Amino acid sequence: MNFHTRKWIKPEDLNPNGSLFGGTLLRWIDEEAVIYAIVQLGNPKVVTKYISEINFVSSAQQGDIIEMGIEATHFGRTSITMRCEVRNKITRKTILSIDKLVFVNLDENGIPVPHHKTEITYAYMGIEKTGK
Numbered sequence: 473m474n475f476h477t478r479k480w481i482k483p484e485d486l487n488p489n490g491s492l493f494g495g496t497l498l499r500w501i502d503e504e505a506v507i508y509a510i511v512q513l514g515n516p517k518v519v520t521k522y523i524s525e526i527n528f529v530s531s532a533q534q535g536d537i538i539e540m541g542i543e544a545t546h547f548g549r550t551s552i553t554m555r556c557e558v559r560n561k562i563t564r565k566t567i568l569s570i571d572k573l574v575f576v577n578l579d580e581n582g583i584p585v586p587h588h589k590t591e592i593t594y595a596y597m598g599i600e601k602t603g604k
């Protein structure tokens with residue numbers, strides 16, 4: 473699993489107890505996961521369909537640096553399933569884990585459409601990653 477996105481926990485991200493607000497973290501994960509799905513499926517029109525149990529394993533505090541990891545676990549006909557882990561960048565302690573996030577590939581009318589992808593790729597709409 474690659475941990476691409478890092479966040480620095482700021483005062484506006486906190487709940488009244490002074491730790492990272494769960495809803496804020498879920499918003500970041502949804503955005504991270506939809507970008508992953510868009511890149512994998514080569515289509516900007518995808519939606520969140522299903523999110524399994526969310527395990528808030530430990531909390532994050534103001535000033536912590538966290539990182540979010542997403543990995544595709546299954547390519548369906550019109551859907552892609554991923555798992556997610558968020559951890560403290562410095563201590564590597566797990567903050568949250570989600571076993572299953574399902575996104576659906578849609579056509580211009582919002583109808584599920586086959587994506588014809590079967591494995592993880594590093595191209596977006598035919599543009600191969602060059603490493604430059």
Ligand SMILES: CCCCCCCCCCCCCCCC(=O)SCCNC(=O)CCNC(=O)[C@H](O)C(C)(C)COP(=O)(O)OP(=O)(O)OC[C@H]1O[C@@H](n2cnc3c(N)ncnc32)[C@H](O)[C@@H]1OP(=O)(O)O
Nearest residue numbers: 506510516518519520521522548549550551574576582584
């Ligand atoms: C670098 C590039 C930058 C580009 C930059 C552009 C960015 C610009 C885009 C921004 C995009 C933002 C997106 C943000 C993410 C949202 O916030 S999305 C908003 C929240 N989500 C929604 O509103 C979705 C609402 N739901 C729906 O509209 C309908 O349920 C859907 C998604 C059209 C699916 O309809 P449906 O009748 O369930 O369809 P159906 O054919 O039965 O199932 C479709 C697939 O879902 C699966 N499925 C259905 N139900 C379930 C379930 N309960 N559990 C698991 N899987 C299920 C099915 O198995 C099927 O998968 P496949 O077997 O085909 O693989």
